[in-house]
Amino acid sequence: MAEATQATFNFELVSPERRLISEPAKMVVIPGEEGDFGVLPGHSALVATIRPGVVEVHSIESGEVRRIFIAGGFADVTPQSCTILAEEAINVLDLNAEALEKALGNLKEDLALSKDDIERARVTKKINLIQAKVAALSGKIAA
Known part of the structure; x- marks a missing residue:
């Protein structure tokens, strides 16, 4: 029997001060050192360095796209989750x-x-x- 496609994945954004986001997401766009890349449910596993830029979080809970500026860091992606460890993070609106x-x-x-x-x-x-x-x-x- 074929496995149903996963519609969301667990997303976490963590800075040295605190965990800023921990929620299900349908997509996240990340400013990688080698270029921006999108993460969807079922993405291949990878670890990537992140350049200063905006992470776009497509939230399943609110339906909105949140834009968070990060000053660099690392992304750890698995088929079920994406965790960003950011040097600094601030909502673009702030x-x-x-x-x-x-x-x-x-x-x-x-x-x-x-x-x-x-x-x-x-x-x-x-x-x-x-x-x-x-x-x-x-x-x-x-x-």
């Missing part, structure tokens, strides 16, 4: 464009004043993260 632009301006000043390659690399990484958050607000994909 991002503040004005605060991000101010932080970006300050970081660009810091970059101009940086004295060595290590400091420049540290500030550049922060700039890239802020730019990814700005892109998340505008709905664009950060490179």
Whole structure:
């Protein structure tokens, strides 16, 4: 007898502070290092690194698509579940464009004043993260 196709899978999004989401989902789109990828029920098992960007959670409970910005991390996918371990996670609706632009301006000043390659690399990484958050607000994909 053929097994019925699974309509949902268990999805969890965990940050260092807490578990942000733990619910059944019908699809999740993840910003992988090698490109965005979608996870549906029955997906092949994989572990992937995640770049800063937006995770789209297609919720079975609310029927809505939630957009969560993550600052990178790892995704662990099995046919029955998907777990994201994120370095930082925030709902896109909670991002503040004005605060991000101010932080970006300050970081660009810091970059101009940086004295060595290590400091420049540290500030550049922060700039890239802020730019990814700005892109998340505008709905664009950060490179």
